[in-house]
Amino acid sequence: MPPLPPGIRLVTTLQGPGSRAVHAAWSPDGGSLAAAFADGAIWIWPQSGGEPRRTLQAPIGAVEHLAWSPDSRRIAAGRKGPILSWEVGSGAALPPIDIGSAKVSALAWDPDGRALCAALVVNEGVERFSLRRYRCADGAEEKRIEETGWDGAWVAMSSDRRHVALSLPDGDLELWDIGRLELVQRFCAPYRKPYGVALSPDREILALSYGDGSVWMWNVPTGEQLRILQIHDAPAFSLDFSHDQSLLASKSLDGTVRFRLCDDWRKGAVLSEPVRAFESEICFHPSHLRLATYGDQYTTLRLWDLDPPSIRLFGGDDMIPVIFFSANASDVHLNVDEELREIQDHLAFARLRDQFDLTVRMAVKPDDFIRFLSGDRPRIVHFSGHGSKTGAIIAQDVNGKPFPIGAEALEALFGFASDHVECVVLNACHAAFQARAIARHIPYVVGMSTTISDNAAIAYSKGFYQALGNGVSIEKAHEAGKVQILLLGLKGKDTPVLIRREEILAEEAEAAKSATAQAGSAPEEITGAPV
Numbered sequence: 001m002p003p004l005p006p007g008i009r010l011v012t013t014l015q016g017p018g019s020r021a022v023h024a025a026w027s028p029d030g031g032s033l034a035a036a037f038a039d040g041a042i043w044i045w046p047q048s049g050g051e052p053r054r055t056l057q058a059p060i061g062a063v064e065h066l067a068w069s070p071d072s073r074r075i076a077a078g079r080k081g082p083i084l085s086w087e088v089g090s091g092a093a094l095p096p097i098d099i100g101s102a103k104v105s106a107l108a109w110d111p112d113g114r115a116l117c118a119a120l121v122v123n124e125g126v127e128r129f130s131l132r133r134y135r136c137a138d139g140a141e142e143k144r145i146e147e148t149g150w151d152g153a154w155v156a157m158s159s160d161r162r163h164v165a166l167s168l169p170d171g172d173l174e175l176w177d178i179g180r181l182e183l184v185q186r187f188c189a190p191y192r193k194p195y196g197v198a199l200s201p202d203r204e205i206l207a208l209s210y211g212d213g214s215v216w217m218w219n220v221p222t223g224e225q226l227r228i229l230q231i232h233d234a235p236a237f238s239l240d241f242s243h244d245q246s247l248l249a250s251k252s253l254d255g256t257v258r259f260r261l262c263d264d265w266r267k268g269a270v271l272s273e274p275v276r277a278f279e280s281e282i283c284f285h286p287s288h289l290r291l292a293t294y295g296d297q298y299t300t301l302r303l304w305d306l307d308p309p310s311i312r313l314f315g316g317d318d319m320i321p322v323i324f325f326s327a328n329a330s331d332v333h334l335n336v337d338e339e340l341r342e343i344q345d346h347l348a349f350a351r352l353r354d355q356f357d358l359t360v361r362m363a364v365k366p367d368d369f370i371r372f373l374s375g376d377r378p379r380i381v382h383f384s385g386h387g388s389k390t391g392a393i394i395a396q397d398v399n400g401k402p403f404p405i406g407a408e409a410l411e412a413l414f415g416f417a418s419d420h421v422e423c424v425v426l427n428a429c430h431a432a433f434q435a436r437a438i439a440r441h442i443p444y445v446v447g448m449s450t451t452i453s454d455n456a457a458i459a460y461s462k463g464f465y466q467a468l469g470n471g472v473s474i475e476k477a478h479e480a481g482k483v484q485i486l487l488l489g490l491k492g493k494d495t496p497v498l499i500r501r502e503e504i505l506a507e508e509a510e511a512a513k514s515a516t517a518q519a520g521s522a523p524e525e526i527t528g529a530p531v
Contacts, residue, residue, distance in 0.1 A: 005269035007310030011303040012049035013295065017041045020298040022064050023281065025161060027072040030287045032088070034075055035301055036063040042077060044088060047285065049303060056086050067107040067116070067161055076116055078104035083116060085136070097139040102130070106157040106164045108179040115142060117178045119155065119164045129153050129166065131181050143181055156208070158197040159240035159283060165197045165208060175199075175206055175220070187218045188225070196239035196250060200262075209236035209250060212341070213348060228360035229265060231258050233348035238281045242289055246308045249291060251282045257293060261312050264376070267319060267357050268311035271304070321357045322347075323378035325364045327385040327395045335454050336362075336384045339427070342462045343382070350469025366395050366403055373417040380423045380468075381414075382461070387428035387448065394428070411437040418442060423474050425464070427457050432497050439499040440508075444474045449497050456492040459484045474498075 004010065019039040026033050032053065034044045040063055042056040056075075064079035074094065076085040080103055082096035099120060106119035110133065120130045131145040154167040163184065166174040173189035176182065187206070196209035205226065206218045213232030218225050232252035239250050241262070248260045251273065259268035273293050282293050289306040324343065326336040340360060347356045359376050361368060373381070386394040392404035414421060418441040425446045426435055435447025446464075448457075463484025467477040478498040485493045 005271065005311075007269055007307040007312075008271055009305045009307075011290065011305050014043075014045050014049055014301040014303070016043055016299050016301070017055075018299055021281075021294050021301060022298075023066050024283055024292050024294075024301060025066045025068060026283060026286055026292070027068045028070055028286060029072040030285055031072065033292060033301070033303075034066055034068070036066050036077060042066070042075070042086075044075070047288075047290075054088055054091055056091060058084050065104050065107045065157070065161075067109055069109045069113045070111060071113060074109075074113070076107055076109070078107050078118065080104075083107065083118060083134070085116070094136065095139055097134045097136075099132075105129075105155050106161070106178055108162045110179050117181055119157070119176075119178050121155070126151065129155060131176065131178060133181055145181060154191075154193040156194040156197045158199050159238065160199055163197070163199055165194050165206070167191055167194055173208075173218075185218075185220050185223050187223050189216065189218075195235050195237045198239035198241050198248065200241050201243060201245050205241075207239050207241075207248065209239055211235045212344065213252060213254070214344065215239065215248075215250065225362065227265065228362075229260065230344045230348060230358040230360075231260065232256070233353070238283075240282055240284045240291075242284045242291075242306070242308075243287050244289070247284075247289070247306065247311070249282055249284070251293065257282060257291075259306075259311050261308065265357075265359065266312070266321070267354070268308075270354065273302075319357055320355050320380065321359065321376060321378040322380040322382065323372060323376050324358065324360045325369075325372075325381065325383045325385075326360075326362050327364050327383075327393075334385065335458065339384050339458045339461050342458055343465045346462060346466040347469045350466065352469055352471050356469060363400070364395050365397065366405060368395075369413055370416065373413070373421070377420045379420060380425070381417075381421055382425045382427065384427045384457075384461075387426070387430040387434070389430050391430070391433040393426060393431060393434060407434045407437040410434050411440060414438045415441040425461075427452075427461060432499070435497065435499050436504060439501050439504045441501070443501045444478075445499045445501075446478060446496055447499065448495050450495055452492045452495045453490065455488070456485050456490045456495070459488050459490055460496050463487075 019037045021035050021037055024035040032044050036042050040058040040060045043052040044054040045052050062081050063077040067076045082098050084096055085094040102120040102122045104118055105121055108117050115133050115135050117133045122128045122130050129150040133143040135142055152169045156165050162179045164176050173187040175184040177184050192210050194208040198207045206220050207215055209215045215229045215231050217227050231250055232254050234253040236250040236252040245262050251257045255274045257271040257273050261268050284291055291304045293302050295302045328334050361372055392406045395403045397403040421442055423444040424438055424442050429451045431447035432449040435445040439445040460481035464477045464481035467480035482493045
């Protein structure tokens with residue numbers, strides 16, 4: 001095993017029966033960790049490790065999802081065939097619950113432990129999604145929810161094992177509490193397959209990971225999108241928040257577990273866990289900073305103790321936070337999504353990828369800038385959108401309509417943020433005038449001297465961030481962006497202009513000196529009557 005980063009300590013390794021682990025879950029009281037294996041075995045260990053305190057056996061292939069009862073005395077399991085459950089203390093099997101030919105996608109107990117609720121995929125000629133509640137005493141179905149809009153939905157289970165996220169073809173994302181069979185919130189989200197889902201302990205933040213390694217976040221009470229974090233360069237199949245909401249952990253096919261500090265979402269330590277498959281699961285202890293992961297080709301589980309302050313220090317002062325602002329409030333549509341993907345991809349595969357921390361703020365409004373610049377404290381600010389010939393960049397108002405922000409306001413904004421922002425890229429037409437105003441406060445500002453095509457603007461970003469991510473200076477990254485426009489056979493190589501603060505200040509000092517000299521050489525005016 002390679003040396004561990006600061007703030008992470010291996011507590012113990014739990015040996016399983018030898019087959020592949022498919023699911024792990026802590027009991028609500030934190031006293032036990034259960035894991036289901038491909039051979040149908042369910043092993044339960046004390047939270048400190050050691051020998052299993054209970055082993056249970058289900059048919060091969062019958063177990064993929066585990067659910068502890070609220071009192072931690074019973075455990076249920078399901079995949080195909082009936083839902084099975086046991087008394088953990090005695091190991092006695094409880095009556096099975098028949099679900100026919102359906103397949104379990106998620107499983108949870110209701111709050112009083114009287115019923116089991118399941119998210120099922122039912123294939124009756126057409127694959128459909130269904131939420132159902134079954135009475136534990138006799139297996140009777142008590143309630144069923146099925147909606148036609150769910151056809152074709154992507155479904156993912158949250159790390160707390162009580163919620164499912166449904167990505168729907170109409171562009172909505174629904175979060176359901178399956179223990180209560182209640183819709184929690186609807187969100188506006190891309191129709192993409194979510195892999196990992198996590199709900200923060202305070203129920204305020206929903207986090208979803210996608211196939212490009214990004215993690216999207218929403219405010220649960222309001223449904224507002226909060227941010228997009230580029231965490232991995234491969235799909236992240238498991239997300240979880242720590243019990244105190246100090247850490248967000250994610251496990252990816254790139255062979256790493258990565259940590260974010262929840263107070264400012266900065267990068268923390270990176271733990272190498274080379275197991276690479278779809279069941280790359282992680283789960284936090286419900287009351288301690290202890291994380292369970294799979295290891296050794298899924299035949300074992302590892303327990304890690306974590307120290308957030310040390311994990312934070314791992315990032316150090318060499319981190320480069322980048323914020324991507326975009327607004328597309330115009331009849332002329334810009335391909336800002338494609339530009340974002342290019343930036344994400346080139347930073348994700350760059351030599352210094354672990355030093356760059358990309359945060360995305362889409363559909364930005366005027367009152368968003370101060371909040372995000374002061375909260376995220378980026379060193380590089382990128383704006384992708386429209387610019388006007390009158391010297392404004394175009395944000396959008398609360399109704400999604402164009403809202404121009406002029407050079408005077410932008411100069412004041414970046415004067416406010418000048419203690420941490422080092423570079424601003426205004427990838428918008430006619431933005432050089434605004435760039436000159438901003439450059440009175442920021443060391444490097446890029447603006448477009450005239451109109452620029454969508455393809456040329458994307459090419460510039462591609463070259464700029466590809467070079468920056470490999471450690472070159474901002475000046476050289478700017479040149480790389482211009483070269484990329486040429487390499488793709490596009491017009492507009494000289495449209496991006498780099499403006500340096502030292503040049504602007506020198507010009508203004510020279511102008512002031514010249515004005516003073518001219519004032520001093522002017523002839524003295526004589527007034528009054530001649531003698």
